[in-house]
Amino acid sequence: MNKISESIKRYDFEDKIHGKAVYTPDYHPEGMIYAKTFRSKVSRAKILSIQIPSLPADYFIVDHRDIPAKNVIPVVFDDQPVFAVNEVNYIGEPILLVAGPEKSVILEIMNKINVEYQTIQPILNIEEAESCSAPFIFKEQPHFVHYEYHKGNFEDSVKRAKRVISDEFKTGYQEQAYLETQSILATYDGDTICIQGSMQCPYYIVESLEVVLGWDRSRIRVIQMPTGGAFGGKEDFPSIPGVHAALAAIKSKRPVQLVYERQEDIQCSTKRHPSIIQIKSFLDENEEIIARDIEVKLDGGAYAGLSSVVLQRTIFSVAGCYNVENLFVRGTAYATNNVVSGAFRGFGGPQAFYAIEMHMENIAMQLRTDPIQLRRKYFVKQGDTSSTQGKFHDPIVLDLITDEVITLSDFKSKRSRFESEKLKGIGCSVFFHGCGFTGAGEAELIKPKVRLKKLKSEVEIFISNTEIGQGVLTTMRKIVSSALGIPIEHVHHNYPNSHDCPDSGPTVASRTVLIVGRLLQDCATEMKKRWNEESFEIIQNYAYPSHLSWDNQTFKGNAYPDYSWGANVVEVEINADTYEVDVKGIWAVYDIGTPIDEKIVKGQIEGGIVQGLGYATSEVLETKNGKLSQDTFTTYIIPSSLDIPPIFSKLVENPSTMGPFGARGLGEIPLVGIAPALASAVQQAIGKRITKIPITPEDILKEVQL
Amino acid sequence: MKIDFVLNEEEVSVDVEHSKRLLDVLREDLHQISVKEGCGEGECGSCSVLMDGRLVNSCLIAMANVEGCHITTLEGYRNSKRFEAIKKGFEKSGSVQCGFCTPGFVLAAEALLSENPDPSAAEVMKGIEGNLCRCTGYHMIVAGILEAKEIGKGLW
Numbered sequence: 053m054n055k056i057s058e059s060i061k062r063y064d065f066e067d068k069i070h071g072k073a074v075y076t077p078d079y080h081p082e083g084m085i086y087a088k089t090f091r092s093k094v095s096r097a098k099i100l101s102i103q104i105p106s107l108p109a110d111y112f113i114v115d116h117r118d119i120p121a122k123n124v125i126p127v128v129f130d131d132q133p134v135f136a137v138n139e140v141n142y143i144g145e146p147i148l149l150v151a152g153p154e155k156s157v158i159l160e161i162m163n164k165i166n167v168e169y170q171t172i173q174p175i176l177n178i179e180e181a182e183s184c185s186a187p188f189i190f191k192e193q194p195h196f197v198h199y200e201y202h203k204g205n206f207e208d209s210v211k212r213a214k215r216v217i218s219d220e221f222k223t224g225y226q227e228q229a230y231l232e233t234q235s236i237l238a239t240y241d242g243d244t245i246c247i248q249g250s251m252q253c254p255y256y257i258v259e260s261l262e263v264v265l266g267w268d269r270s271r272i273r274v275i276q277m278p279t280g281g282a283f284g285g286k287e288d289f290p291s292i293p294g295v296h297a298a299l300a301a302i303k304s305k306r307p308v309q310l311v312y313e314r315q316e317d318i319q320c321s322t323k324r325h326p327s328i329i330q331i332k333s334f335l336d337e338n339e340e341i342i343a344r345d346i347e348v349k350l351d352g353g354a355y356a357g358l359s360s361v362v363l364q365r366t367i368f369s370v371a372g373c374y375n376v377e378n379l380f381v382r383g384t385a386y387a388t389n390n391v392v393s394g395a396f397r398g399f400g401g402p403q404a405f406y407a408i409e410m411h412m413e414n415i416a417m418q419l420r421t422d423p424i425q426l427r428r429k430y431f432v433k434q435g436d437t438s439s440t441q442g443k444f445h446d447p448i449v450l451d452l453i454t455d456e457v458i459t460l461s462d463f464k465s466k467r468s469r470f471e472s473e474k475l476k477g478i479g480c481s482v483f484f485h486g487c488g489f490t491g492a493g494e495a496e497l498i499k500p501k502v503r504l505k506k507l508k509s510e511v512e513i514f515i516s517n518t519e520i521g522q523g524v525l526t527t528m529r530k531i532v533s534s535a536l537g538i539p540i541e542h543v544h545h546n547y548p549n550s551h552d553c554p555d556s557g558p559t560v561a562s563r564t565v566l567i568v569g570r571l572l573q574d575c576a577t578e579m580k581k582r583w584n585e586e587s588f589e590i591i592q593n594y595a596y597p598s599h600l601s602w603d604n605q606t607f608k609g610n611a612y613p614d615y616s617w618g619a620n621v622v623e624v625e626i627n628a629d630t631y632e633v634d635v636k637g638i639w640a641v642y643d644i645g646t647p648i649d650e651k652i653v654k655g656q657i658e659g660g661i662v663q664g665l666g667y668a669t670s671e672v673l674e675t676k677n678g679k680l681s682q683d684t685f686t687t688y689i690i691p692s693s694l695d696i697p698p699i700f701s702k703l704v705e706n707p708s709t710m711g712p713f714g715a716r717g718l719g720e721i722p723l724v725g726i727a728p729a730l731a732s733a734v735q736q737a738i739g740k741r742i743t744k745i746p747i748t749p750e751d752i753l754k755e756v757q758l
Numbered sequence: 759m760k761i762d763f764v765l766n767e768e769e770v771s772v773d774v775e776h777s778k779r780l781l782d783v784l785r786e787d788l789h790q791i792s793v794k795e796g797c798g799e800g801e802c803g804s805c806s807v808l809m810d811g812r813l814v815n816s817c818l819i820a821m822a823n824v825e826g827c828h829i830t831t832l833e834g835y836r837n838s839k840r841f842e843a844i845k846k847g848f849e850k851s852g853s854v855q856c857g858f859c860t861p862g863f864v865l866a867a868e869a870l871l872s873e874n875p876d877p878s879a880a881e882v883m884k885g886i887e888g889n890l891c892r893c894t895g896y897h898m899i900v901a902g903i904l905e906a907k908e909i910g911k912g913l914w
Contacts (some may be wrong), residue, residue, distance in 0.1 A: 061849055068857030069845050071792025071832035075858065078791035218813025231796045231804055231858040280794070283871045290789050314797045328801050405766065521856030521893045651852040655894055662895035685801035685890065693896040 056534050056713050059651035063525045063545070073278040076235035076249050077311045078201070084237070084307040087114070087151040087300045088158050090142035090165055091320065095389040095678030096189075097169035099138055102147070105164035109115060111152035114300045121266025123553070126259060127288050131190060132355035132392070134264055134295050141189055141354035142389055143679045144320035146292065151300045151308055174389035174678055178328055178349050181386035189354060189387040196385045199367060201607040203441055204378035209343035213334035217415050220716040221331075221407040222744040223727075225680075226324035226666075227674035228396055228723035229690045232280020233317040236288060237263040238297035244271045245298045247622065248280040251290040253558035254516050254550050263300055269272055274550040284395030284662070287560050288358055289322050309626060318683040322394025323673065325350040325362055325385075329370065329407035334378075339419055341430065343378035346370050348404070352385040353392040359385035361395070361679035364490050366400035368611040372408035373450055373482050374430035379439055388679050395560060399658065401724045402667060405483040406745060407575070407649060408585075409728030413479070413735065415753035423732075424458065443611030445599055449706045453619045453641045460700055461639035470736055475626040479647070479732025481725040482619045486612025487562040487717030491604050492615060494567055495596035500557040504532065504575035505589040505643040510535065511579070513545040513572060515556040517564045522719055523652040524564055530648055531569045531712045535576035536583075553589065562717025565648055566614055566710065567594065573712040597710065614708055616716045620643040620661075622729040626737045631749035631756065635668055635697040642721060644704045646714035653718060657701045660722025666691045668727035669746050765790075765825045766834025772821070780819035781796030781805045784831060792832035792861040796890070803889030806862035807831050813869035813888070833862040840868060843910025844903070855893035862889050867903045875914035879904060 067073040104113055111508040114649040116123050116135040121136065124130045136147050147167065150158045174182050181194045190196050226548070236249035247257055247639035254274040261272045271535040274294070279286065312320070327350050334343040348366050352359035431450040438442055458464060463478060470476040488494050503514035513532055519525045525545050556568045575590045582588065602609035621639040626632070637660055647653040670689040674681050682688040707714025729744040740755040762771045765788060772787050778851060784807065784902035785904045786788040796804030800815040835841050838869055844867050847853070854860050863886065870877060870885035877885060882900045907914075 059852070062854065063854075064857065065849055065854055068854050068860050069864070070836050071861040071864075073857050074791065078785075194834070231856065231892055232794070235798075255875065279856060281856040283892070303812065314799070396884070523855075621834055634859060655855055655898055657854050658895035658897055659893045660895075663892070684799060685797040686799060688889060690892060692890060692896075693886045693900070696896045699895065699897060 054646050054713060055145050056530055056649050057647045059529065059649050060540070061528065062135060062166045062523060064519055073556050075232055075280055076237050076277045079237055079277070079462050080246070081307045083241065084309055085153050085304060085308045086155050086158060087149045087297060087308050087491065088162060089146050089296065090148045090150060090162055092136060092143060092145040092147060092170050094140060094171055095143050096174035097118070097140055097171045099136065099169040100170050103166040107159065107161065108157065111150065111157065111161060111638035112300065113148055114303055114519035115152060118303055119264055122263050124263060125291050126263045127357050129356040132357065139391035142391055144385040144391060145354070147294065148503065149296055149300050151304055175387070176390065176675065176678055177388060178351050178386050181388050190356065191387065193689065194386060196352050196387055197360040197363060198382070198384045199363060199607065200382040201440060202380055203439060206343055206378045206380040209378040210334050212336055213342060214337045216332055217333040217335065217418055218332045219330070219411045219414055220743065221329045221410055223327045223403045223406055224328050225747055226396055227318055227672055227673055227688055228283040229688070230283060230285055233292050233314055234321060236290065236293045236312045237298040237309050238306060240301040240305060244273055245302060246273045246275065247294050247298060248275045248277050249294060250286055250289060251276055251610060252286045252518050252520055252560060252636060254518065255555045256288055256558060257294040258550050260295050262289070264295050267672050276518045276547045278547070279518060279520045283397045284399065284560065285321055287395040287558060289394060289757055291461050302408050303382050308463060309334065312628060314685065315683050318681055318688060322357060322392050323392040324396035325352065325365070325403065326360065327403040327427060329403065331407060331411045333411065333415060341376050342413070344371065344376050348383045350382035350385045351388050351390060353388060354392045355392050357392045357394045359393060361490060362395070362400040365486065367402045368440055368486065369401050369404035370408055370594060372405065373432055373484055374413070375432045375436045376430060381439065390675050391680065395501045397733050398720050398723045399561065401485055401720065402664070402727060405481065406727045409481040409483070410743065411730060413732050414741070422482060424454065428454065438611060440611045441608050446709055449643055449704055449705060450617060451484060452704050453617055456702055456704060457621050457639050457641040460641070461623070461637070461701065463621050466623060475628060475737050477736030478623045478731040479729045479736065480619065480621050481729040483725040484615045485562055485717065485721040485724055486615055487566045488613040489561055489563065491609065491611060492547030492596055494594055498557040498566060500571060500594045501554040501591060502571040503554050503589060504579060506574060507578055508585045509542055511540070511543050513543065514553045515568055516548045516550065516553045516634030517556055518548060518559045520559060522656060523649065524559070527565060527652060527720060528572060529646045531573050532576045533575050534713065535573045536580050537671040542617045562616065562719045565712065565715050566717045569712040569715065570710065591648050593682070614710045616642060616644045616718065616721045618725055620725040620729040622726065622733045624730065624733040624737055626752060631752040633747060635665065635730065637697050638699045639698065640701040640722065641704060643704050644718045645706065645708035645711055645716035647703060648713065654701065654740055656718050657722045658699050661699055661719070661726055662691050662696060664723040664726025665730070667723070668730040669747055670695065672746050672748060759901040761821050761825050763826060764828045766830055768874065774821050776820065776822040778821045779817055780821060780824055783821055784816060790831045790833050794858055794861065796858070801890065803862045804859050806865045806889060808865055808869060811872065812871030814864055824900065832864055835865065835868060840910055840913050843913055844868070844906040846909050848902040850905050851898050851902035852901045853894065859889060859891045863891065863899055867906060871907060871914040876907060
């Protein structure tokens, strides 16, 4: 084992175990007041008028008229307003804020606000968006983006085909369900606005404040507070409460706390995109898969948000771990009058791998062949090209990963035994996760920069990446101290503050260890050479690796700088009375390169797997007339300790050539492959096909009764 | 109205509405920041405290019911030997990630071990069912409690 992999005590452990870590809602600076967001109660309407009651002293209304520069939250497209002005597009869209010293008075004021709406026919799902006509939500089209790409000679292959196997899969919403709701504190000293809060990406909030306030960056400061979970839900979303609280602090000249209640948080924050994915495989006379035609449709909700990037990851992942030379892949992110869909651990990957892995199961079933053998036949390997024609430069060890998971789980004998044992099943999935931003995004969009400072024998790390429970305050210290060869106690690293941390990019996309960790390792290597100098700092910029290429117009080239790989096996038994899925065991093998800390890695793996388990089973989240039906922890069911099967995980050794000490990205991949492995197991158990997730007892009952 | 109770072995008196939640009194009036609000409806256990030694969700307790009770939060519990055992167990097992649910799990572990000083893994799983964690997948918390029971043998 590499020395760096040995676990050490986490640097955030002491504060957290003693309950001394100060999260945003725990912090009450002198003179602080509260704010609450007044939101649309309808899914689509023109706002005809808003009546505000007379306000007691020290209470404020904050709305679009308080915005000094632009009423827009900048993400990819600038379509989402900070506050709705003339129209609303989803239930929960912010219209204004009420701020003041007492929460109860704020609620009384909110209850007296009256909005007169003139409703417009809403677009409530993908199917309605596909067939809708004007008025459109986004520009003059039913979608935010539509993409297509080809590989090989698709048309000719289709003509040669002797057989076509087609499927359609549906996946639902998923809520991140971080335990700490969205929380922001804003303070204004007459010159500088300071945002402290629960977040993944401090610089996203900096950029939003620049646009909305029209202020110079020198007057904007964003500081991450200890953050009670994020999982993508605090990637782009905190810019909204961040800007809201800032406007309230500037208007009231008091510190303003904006903390969502759970129900509000579930109703209004971003979710995993629901999807419909259609896959057609074309087979020749030898039953070889010669081409695939894949169409991905996502429900993006009312504003574009990150839908374009999520869609890109979905369509780049949806060909799976398989080398099929001829592809035609297209994807559309539709605009609907639902809550805005956004980032969630996996970022389009879980939908894609659910679809392709279930499709591979179906092909195996149709061809009466072993599903593992079928997969192996098409596994990509070093030197092959990806779905986007980027060459895989590094060794790919999918056969080894698959061997390990099959052996560990005793897959073969269980699979054959369960053929004759009712209500028992076992399923497998094989998957990857592209680490880092899509294409050349790291170099062209993010341009990450890190800073490492030496003062006598002490070294301090300055990066914008956040500690969201994944251990960044520990892993980055380990990378730097190992590269410098100094005791870790001499390496310091705090929660990021935009004032002294350069923009090393967002804490997303399984990129922090791979990209930012590597930059820090390079800084430390340089620093080591100059170690006899007493005090200096090194700033390192990211350079796009020369052996990679990407064309963002044609989607040709290396879709990601690096990849992590994995395989899962899930064993289930269906309860004969309740039709509930009892998960007997989960086996998981990954190539994430060198683990930077084995205990932290295990925590990421098990936590991700259990979120995948929820995604596949209990986490039902549906909209009815644009309103989410499950908006509390009583109705939206995340796994509890009683839902957890034994989990066996293992890493294979295959160091990355890119990441620090051979590490690849890890944060997302554990969630990605659970749903298809579980659904395959349920298929075997009931002898019927499963084409949607989450799988509920009602779904199983329906299938069994047919 | 005035309500007297014992917080972490010290007598306290607060003048609050009958219906005010114990959670709010602990956080706002008595600065017990380890007590977190996760859901406000008794589902997540982030606001767990011990009430006369029993684990309760402080978001579901109205102050009228607190008169004369002994309330323990992590602010008080963390000075105990039992806490040290739980702390070591959690450190060894990687039981803490984002940390927001941690105070609740520490008190859930105390409630469980004081009821049953030698629980099996399955009994620990059952004993923490009222506390939600979205980061760990629970096994590493269960391992932490099983470690704590060994480290703190004789304390419970």
